Amino acid sequence: MFEKYVRILKEHSMKVTPQRLEILRYLDEHRNHPTVEMIYLELKKRSPSLSKTTIYNSVEILEKHGIIQSLRIIGNETRYDYRSDLHHHFICKKCGRIFDIDLTCPVIDRVEKNGFKVEEIHGYFKGICKDCLEKEIEENGPKGTS
Amino acid sequence: MFEKYVRILKEHSMKVTPQRLEILRYLDEHRNHPTVEMIYLELKKRSPSLSKTTIYNSVEILEKHGIIQSLRIIGNETRYDYRSDLHHHFICKKCGRIFDIDLTCPVIDRVEKNGFKVEEIHGYFKGICKDCLEKEIEENGPKGTS
DNA sequence: TTTTAAATTGAAATTATTACAATTTTATAT
DNA sequence: ATATAAAATTGTAATAATTTCAATTTAAAA
Ligand SMILES: [Mn+2]
Ligand SMILES: [Mn+2]
Ligand SMILES: [Zn+2]
Ligand SMILES: [Zn+2]
Numbered sequence: 001m002f003e004k005y006v007r008i009l010k011e012h013s014m015k016v017t018p019q020r021l022e023i024l025r026y027l028d029e030h031r032n033h034p035t036v037e038m039i040y041l042e043l044k045k046r047s048p049s050l051s052k053t054t055i056y057n058s059v060e061i062l063e064k065h066g067i068i069q070s071l072r073i074i075g076n077e078t079r080y081d082y083r084s085d086l087h088h089h090f091i092c093k094k095c096g097r098i099f100d101i102d103l104t105c106p107v108i109d110r111v112e113k114n115g116f117k118v119e120e121i122h123g124y125f126k127g128i129c130k131d132c133l134e135k136e137i138e139e140n141g142p143k144g145t146s
Numbered sequence: 147m148f149e150k151y152v153r154i155l156k157e158h159s160m161k162v163t164p165q166r167l168e169i170l171r172y173l174d175e176h177r178n179h180p181t182v183e184m185i186y187l188e189l190k191k192r193s194p195s196l197s198k199t200t201i202y203n204s205v206e207i208l209e210k211h212g213i214i215q216s217l218r219i220i221g222n223e224t225r226y227d228y229r230s231d232l233h234h235h236f237i238c239k240k241c242g243r244i245f246d247i248d249l250t251c252p253v254i255d256r257v258e259k260n261g262f263k264v265e266e267i268h269g270y271f272k273g274i275c276k277d278c279l280e281k282e283i284e285e286n287g288p289k290g291t292s
Numbered sequence: 293t294t295t296t297a298a299a300t301t302g303a304a305a306t307t308a309t310t311a312c313a314a315t316t317t318t319a320t321a322t
Numbered sequence: 323a324t325a326t327a328a329a330a331t332t333g334t335a336a337t338a339a340t341t342t343c344a345a346t347t348t349a350a351a352a
Contacts, residue, residue, distance in 0.1 A: 127266065222309075
Protein backbone atom coordinates (compact mmCIF):
# COMPACT_ATOMS: atom_id res chain seq x y z
CA MET A 1 0.00 0.00 0.00
CA PHE A 2 2.65 2.47 1.04
CA GLU A 3 5.64 0.82 -0.64
CA LYS A 4 5.63 3.47 -3.33
CA TYR A 5 5.98 6.31 -0.83
CA VAL A 6 8.47 4.41 1.31
CA ARG A 7 10.62 4.10 -1.78
CA ILE A 8 10.37 7.82 -2.55
CA LEU A 9 11.38 8.80 0.97
CA LYS A 10 14.28 6.35 1.03
CA GLU A 11 15.55 7.54 -2.33
CA HIS A 12 15.91 10.94 -0.72
CA SER A 13 17.35 9.44 2.49
CA MET A 14 14.50 10.89 4.48
CA LYS A 15 13.19 9.08 7.53
CA VAL A 16 10.09 7.06 6.85
CA THR A 17 7.31 8.06 9.22
CA PRO A 18 3.64 7.16 9.13
CA GLN A 19 2.76 10.86 8.94
CA ARG A 20 4.86 11.43 5.83
CA LEU A 21 3.45 8.32 4.21
CA GLU A 22 -0.10 9.46 4.86
CA ILE A 23 0.59 12.95 3.54
CA LEU A 24 2.17 11.60 0.38
CA ARG A 25 -0.69 9.18 -0.13
CA TYR A 26 -3.23 11.95 0.39
CA LEU A 27 -1.53 14.18 -2.16
CA ASP A 28 -1.16 11.33 -4.62
CA GLU A 29 -4.76 10.18 -4.39
CA HIS A 30 -6.37 13.63 -4.13
CA ARG A 31 -4.95 15.56 -7.02
CA ASN A 32 -6.90 18.63 -5.91
CA HIS A 33 -3.95 20.83 -4.94
CA PRO A 34 -5.04 20.99 -1.31
CA THR A 35 -4.10 23.42 1.45
CA VAL A 36 -2.39 22.35 4.65
CA GLU A 37 -5.76 22.71 6.35
CA MET A 38 -7.43 20.32 3.89
CA ILE A 39 -4.74 17.68 4.36
CA TYR A 40 -4.88 18.12 8.11
CA LEU A 41 -8.64 17.82 8.47
CA GLU A 42 -8.76 14.70 6.34
CA LEU A 43 -5.84 12.85 7.94
CA LYS A 44 -6.89 13.84 11.44
CA LYS A 45 -9.98 11.67 11.03
CA ARG A 46 -7.88 8.53 11.03
CA SER A 47 -5.02 9.80 13.24
CA PRO A 48 -6.49 12.10 15.87
CA SER A 49 -3.11 12.78 17.43
CA LEU A 50 -1.80 14.31 14.23
CA SER A 51 -0.46 17.84 14.58
CA LYS A 52 -0.92 20.56 12.03
CA THR A 53 2.70 21.53 12.58
CA THR A 54 3.66 18.13 11.24
CA ILE A 55 1.85 18.88 8.01
CA TYR A 56 3.69 22.19 7.71
CA ASN A 57 7.03 20.53 8.49
CA SER A 58 6.40 17.66 6.11
CA VAL A 59 5.28 19.60 3.08
CA GLU A 60 8.21 21.95 3.62
CA ILE A 61 10.79 19.18 3.59
CA LEU A 62 9.04 17.28 0.80
CA GLU A 63 9.16 20.39 -1.31
CA LYS A 64 12.78 21.08 -0.42
CA HIS A 65 13.62 17.60 -1.75
CA GLY A 66 11.69 18.30 -4.94
CA ILE A 67 9.18 15.55 -4.23
CA ILE A 68 6.18 17.86 -4.26
CA GLN A 69 5.67 21.50 -5.18
CA SER A 70 3.79 24.40 -3.68
CA LEU A 71 1.51 26.84 -5.45
CA ARG A 72 0.32 30.28 -4.42
CA ILE A 73 -2.57 30.90 -6.70
CA ILE A 74 -5.76 31.81 -4.90
CA GLY A 75 -6.65 33.25 -1.54
CA ASN A 76 -3.84 33.52 0.91
CA GLU A 77 -3.08 29.89 1.49
CA THR A 78 -0.35 27.84 -0.07
CA ARG A 79 -1.49 24.81 -2.02
CA TYR A 80 0.45 21.61 -2.52
CA ASP A 81 0.84 19.48 -5.60
CA TYR A 82 1.94 15.85 -5.72
CA ARG A 83 3.40 16.59 -9.12
CA SER A 84 6.72 18.35 -8.89
CA ASP A 85 7.33 18.57 -12.62
CA LEU A 86 6.80 21.80 -14.52
CA HIS A 87 3.22 22.25 -15.59
CA HIS A 88 0.61 24.97 -15.64
CA HIS A 89 -2.73 25.32 -13.90
CA PHE A 90 -6.23 26.47 -14.58
CA ILE A 91 -8.43 27.78 -11.77
CA CYS A 92 -12.17 27.81 -12.33
CA LYS A 93 -13.76 30.96 -10.93
CA LYS A 94 -17.10 29.14 -10.54
CA CYS A 95 -16.27 25.86 -8.84
CA GLY A 96 -12.81 26.75 -7.56
CA ARG A 97 -11.20 23.58 -8.84
CA ILE A 98 -7.57 23.69 -9.95
CA PHE A 99 -6.76 21.72 -13.09
CA ASP A 100 -3.39 20.65 -14.39
CA ILE A 101 -2.47 22.02 -17.80
CA ASP A 102 0.34 20.24 -19.58
CA LEU A 103 2.14 22.39 -22.07
CA THR A 104 5.69 23.45 -22.68
CA CYS A 105 6.16 27.17 -22.27
CA PRO A 106 7.35 28.59 -25.58
CA VAL A 107 8.50 31.98 -24.32
CA ILE A 108 11.56 31.16 -22.21
CA ASP A 109 13.91 31.96 -25.06
CA ARG A 110 12.41 35.39 -25.45
CA VAL A 111 12.82 36.11 -21.74
CA GLU A 112 16.42 34.89 -21.75
CA LYS A 113 17.19 37.09 -24.76
CA ASN A 114 16.50 40.04 -22.44
CA GLY A 115 19.40 38.93 -20.24
CA PHE A 116 17.50 37.03 -17.57
CA LYS A 117 18.53 33.53 -16.54
CA VAL A 118 15.27 31.60 -16.14
CA GLU A 119 15.27 28.83 -13.52
CA GLU A 120 11.57 28.40 -12.83
CA ILE A 121 8.38 28.97 -14.76
CA HIS A 122 5.05 29.50 -13.05
CA GLY A 123 1.90 29.94 -15.03
CA TYR A 124 -1.77 29.73 -14.43
CA PHE A 125 -4.98 30.71 -16.12
CA LYS A 126 -8.24 31.78 -14.55
CA GLY A 127 -11.63 31.39 -16.12
CA ILE A 128 -14.53 28.96 -16.35
CA CYS A 129 -13.99 25.24 -16.67
CA LYS A 130 -15.72 22.94 -19.15
CA ASP A 131 -18.16 21.52 -16.61
CA CYS A 132 -19.23 24.93 -15.35
CA LEU A 133 -19.62 26.26 -18.90
CA GLU A 134 -21.94 23.36 -19.71
CA LYS A 135 -23.94 23.95 -16.56
CA GLU A 136 -24.34 27.62 -17.52
CA ILE A 137 -25.72 26.62 -20.91
CA GLU A 138 -28.21 24.20 -19.33
CA GLU A 139 -29.43 26.92 -16.98
CA ASN A 140 -29.49 29.95 -19.27
CA GLY A 141 -29.82 28.41 -22.67
CA PRO A 142 -27.09 28.58 -25.30
CA LYS A 143 -25.11 31.83 -25.64
CA GLY A 144 -26.81 33.29 -22.55
CA THR A 145 -30.17 33.87 -24.29
CA SER A 146 -32.01 35.59 -21.44
CA MET B 147 0.52 66.90 -9.90
CA PHE B 148 -2.39 64.66 -9.05
CA GLU B 149 -4.67 65.54 -11.98
CA LYS B 150 -3.85 62.26 -13.65
CA TYR B 151 -5.05 60.22 -10.68
CA VAL B 152 -8.05 62.46 -10.06
CA ARG B 153 -9.10 61.73 -13.62
CA ILE B 154 -8.70 57.98 -13.17
CA LEU B 155 -10.79 57.95 -10.00
CA LYS B 156 -13.50 60.12 -11.57
CA GLU B 157 -13.66 57.95 -14.65
CA HIS B 158 -14.60 55.11 -12.34
CA SER B 159 -16.94 57.34 -10.30
CA MET B 160 -14.92 56.72 -7.21
CA LYS B 161 -14.59 59.37 -4.55
CA VAL B 162 -11.41 61.36 -4.79
CA THR B 163 -9.56 61.25 -1.48
CA PRO B 164 -6.02 62.35 -0.67
CA GLN B 165 -5.22 58.82 0.50
CA ARG B 166 -6.23 57.26 -2.82
CA LEU B 167 -4.32 59.87 -4.73
CA GLU B 168 -1.18 59.22 -2.72
CA ILE B 169 -1.49 55.47 -3.12
CA LEU B 170 -1.96 55.77 -6.87
CA ARG B 171 0.98 58.13 -7.13
CA TYR B 172 3.15 55.82 -5.08
CA LEU B 173 2.30 52.85 -7.28
CA ASP B 174 2.80 54.88 -10.44
CA GLU B 175 6.15 56.30 -9.44
CA HIS B 176 7.52 53.19 -7.72
CA ARG B 177 7.08 50.42 -10.22
CA ASN B 178 8.49 47.93 -7.73
CA HIS B 179 5.32 45.89 -7.14
CA PRO B 180 5.19 46.82 -3.46
CA THR B 181 3.39 45.20 -0.56
CA VAL B 182 0.77 46.99 1.52
CA GLU B 183 3.42 47.36 4.21
CA MET B 184 5.82 49.07 1.82
CA ILE B 185 3.20 51.54 0.65
CA TYR B 186 2.12 52.16 4.22
CA LEU B 187 5.58 52.84 5.63
CA GLU B 188 6.43 55.23 2.84
CA LEU B 189 3.21 57.25 2.84
CA LYS B 190 3.06 57.35 6.63
CA LYS B 191 6.17 59.54 6.59
CA ARG B 192 4.24 62.39 5.03
CA SER B 193 0.82 61.59 6.50
CA PRO B 194 1.30 60.24 10.01
CA SER B 195 -2.42 59.76 10.56
CA LEU B 196 -2.67 57.30 7.69
CA SER B 197 -4.13 53.94 8.60
CA LYS B 198 -2.94 50.64 7.22
CA THR B 199 -6.56 49.63 6.86
CA THR B 200 -6.97 52.45 4.39
CA ILE B 201 -4.24 50.94 2.24
CA TYR B 202 -5.97 47.57 2.36
CA ASN B 203 -9.33 49.14 1.54
CA SER B 204 -7.91 51.27 -1.24
CA VAL B 205 -5.93 48.64 -3.08
CA GLU B 206 -8.94 46.34 -2.84
CA ILE B 207 -11.32 48.81 -4.45
CA LEU B 208 -8.73 49.97 -6.99
CA GLU B 209 -8.23 46.38 -8.04
CA LYS B 210 -11.97 45.74 -8.16
CA HIS B 211 -12.26 48.62 -10.63
CA GLY B 212 -9.44 47.20 -12.72
CA ILE B 213 -7.22 50.21 -12.09
CA ILE B 214 -4.42 48.20 -10.51
CA GLN B 215 -3.73 44.49 -10.17
CA SER B 216 -2.49 42.26 -7.39
CA LEU B 217 0.18 39.60 -7.59
CA ARG B 218 0.90 36.67 -5.30
CA ILE B 219 4.37 35.64 -6.27
CA ILE B 220 6.76 35.49 -3.38
CA GLY B 221 6.49 35.09 0.37
CA ASN B 222 3.05 35.34 1.80
CA GLU B 223 2.26 38.91 1.02
CA THR B 224 0.21 40.27 -1.82
CA ARG B 225 1.98 42.71 -4.10
CA TYR B 226 0.39 45.50 -6.09
CA ASP B 227 1.04 46.67 -9.60
CA TYR B 228 0.10 50.03 -11.10
CA ARG B 229 -0.19 48.29 -14.43
CA SER B 230 -3.46 46.43 -14.76
CA ASP B 231 -2.84 45.18 -18.28
CA LEU B 232 -1.82 41.62 -18.97
CA HIS B 233 1.90 41.10 -18.65
CA HIS B 234 4.31 38.64 -17.11
CA HIS B 235 6.90 39.02 -14.38
CA PHE B 236 10.40 37.95 -13.58
CA ILE B 237 11.56 37.61 -9.95
CA CYS B 238 15.26 37.67 -9.27
CA LYS B 239 16.25 35.14 -6.62
CA LYS B 240 19.32 37.22 -5.76
CA CYS B 241 18.09 40.78 -5.40
CA GLY B 242 14.38 40.06 -5.05
CA ARG B 243 13.35 42.63 -7.64
CA ILE B 244 10.28 41.99 -9.73
CA PHE B 245 10.56 42.94 -13.40
CA ASP B 246 7.81 43.41 -15.94
CA ILE B 247 8.01 41.10 -18.92
CA ASP B 248 5.97 42.15 -21.92
CA LEU B 249 5.01 39.29 -24.16
CA THR B 250 1.79 37.93 -25.52
CA CYS B 251 1.09 34.46 -24.22
CA PRO B 252 0.92 32.10 -27.18
CA VAL B 253 -0.74 29.16 -25.42
CA ILE B 254 -4.25 30.45 -24.69
CA ASP B 255 -5.63 28.79 -27.78
CA ARG B 256 -4.28 25.45 -26.71
CA VAL B 257 -5.87 25.81 -23.27
CA GLU B 258 -9.19 26.86 -24.76
CA LYS B 259 -9.14 23.88 -27.11
CA ASN B 260 -9.40 21.74 -23.96
CA GLY B 261 -12.77 23.34 -23.21
CA PHE B 262 -11.67 25.98 -20.71
CA LYS B 263 -12.75 29.60 -21.09
CA VAL B 264 -9.66 31.66 -20.25
CA GLU B 265 -10.31 35.06 -18.64
CA GLU B 266 -6.98 35.78 -16.95
CA ILE B 267 -3.39 34.78 -17.52
CA HIS B 268 -0.81 34.89 -14.77
CA GLY B 269 2.75 34.04 -15.55
CA TYR B 270 6.05 34.60 -13.90
CA PHE B 271 9.59 33.38 -14.13
CA LYS B 272 12.14 32.99 -11.38
CA GLY B 273 15.87 33.14 -11.85
CA ILE B 274 18.74 35.60 -11.87
CA CYS B 275 18.44 39.05 -13.40
CA LYS B 276 20.92 40.64 -15.76
CA ASP B 277 22.48 42.89 -13.11
CA CYS B 278 23.00 40.04 -10.65
CA LEU B 279 24.46 37.82 -13.37
CA GLU B 280 26.99 40.51 -14.22
CA LYS B 281 27.87 40.96 -10.56
CA GLU B 282 28.46 37.21 -10.26
CA ILE B 283 30.87 37.31 -13.18
CA GLU B 284 32.78 40.24 -11.66
CA GLU B 285 33.13 38.38 -8.37
CA ASN B 286 33.80 34.83 -9.55
CA GLY B 287 35.25 35.35 -12.96
CA PRO B 288 33.52 34.25 -16.15
CA LYS B 289 31.64 30.92 -16.14
CA GLY B 290 32.19 30.54 -12.41
CA THR B 291 35.88 29.64 -12.76
CA SER B 292 36.67 28.90 -9.12
C1' DT C 293 -24.74 75.22 3.54
C1' DT C 294 -26.95 70.98 4.58
C1' DT C 295 -27.21 66.30 3.95
C1' DT C 296 -25.97 61.68 3.16
C1' DA C 297 -23.48 58.05 1.61
C1' DA C 298 -18.93 56.61 1.48
C1' DA C 299 -14.15 56.68 3.24
C1' DT C 300 -10.91 56.72 6.96
C1' DT C 301 -9.29 55.36 11.28
C1' DG C 302 -7.63 52.41 15.11
C1' DA C 303 -8.56 48.58 17.71
C1' DA C 304 -9.82 43.97 17.93
C1' DA C 305 -10.52 39.53 15.66
C1' DT C 306 -9.22 36.11 12.42
C1' DT C 307 -6.25 33.30 9.58
C1' DA C 308 -1.97 31.36 7.93
C1' DT C 309 2.40 30.33 9.21
C1' DT C 310 6.60 29.87 12.12
C1' DA C 311 9.24 29.16 16.44
C1' DC C 312 10.25 26.46 20.13
C1' DA C 313 10.88 23.06 23.85
C1' DA C 314 9.45 18.60 25.41
C1' DT C 315 8.55 14.04 24.00
C1' DT C 316 8.59 10.27 20.90
C1' DT C 317 10.30 7.70 17.12
C1' DT C 318 13.37 6.10 13.41
C1' DA C 319 17.42 4.11 11.90
C1' DT C 320 21.93 2.68 13.05
C1' DA C 321 25.42 0.47 15.74
C1' DT C 322 26.17 -2.81 19.16
C1' DA D 323 17.24 -7.68 20.48
C1' DT D 324 19.07 -3.18 22.81
C1' DA D 325 21.12 0.96 23.30
C1' DT D 326 22.02 5.27 21.18
C1' DA D 327 21.81 9.54 18.70
C1' DA D 328 19.77 12.23 15.47
C1' DA D 329 15.61 13.59 13.56
C1' DA D 330 10.52 13.91 13.61
C1' DT D 331 6.29 14.83 16.00
C1' DT D 332 3.51 17.32 19.03
C1' DG D 333 1.16 21.20 21.35
C1' DT D 334 1.56 25.69 22.61
C1' DA D 335 2.91 30.18 21.97
C1' DA D 336 4.47 33.82 18.87
C1' DT D 337 4.33 36.27 14.56
C1' DA D 338 2.59 38.16 10.33
C1' DA D 339 -0.95 39.27 6.98
C1' DT D 340 -5.44 40.38 6.44
C1' DT D 341 -10.31 41.28 7.77
C1' DT D 342 -13.98 43.02 10.67
C1' DC D 343 -16.16 46.54 12.94
C1' DA D 344 -17.94 50.75 15.10
C1' DA D 345 -16.96 55.53 15.62
C1' DT D 346 -15.55 59.60 13.29
C1' DT D 347 -14.55 62.32 9.38
C1' DT D 348 -14.98 63.70 4.67
C1' DA D 349 -16.44 64.19 -0.34
C1' DA D 350 -19.74 65.45 -3.30
C1' DA D 351 -24.58 66.14 -4.40
C1' DA D 352 -28.72 68.78 -3.37
MN1 LIG E 1 -0.67 20.56 -10.60
MN1 LIG F 1 4.04 44.35 -13.38
ZN1 LIG G 1 -15.69 24.95 -12.74
ZN1 LIG H 1 18.83 40.53 -9.37
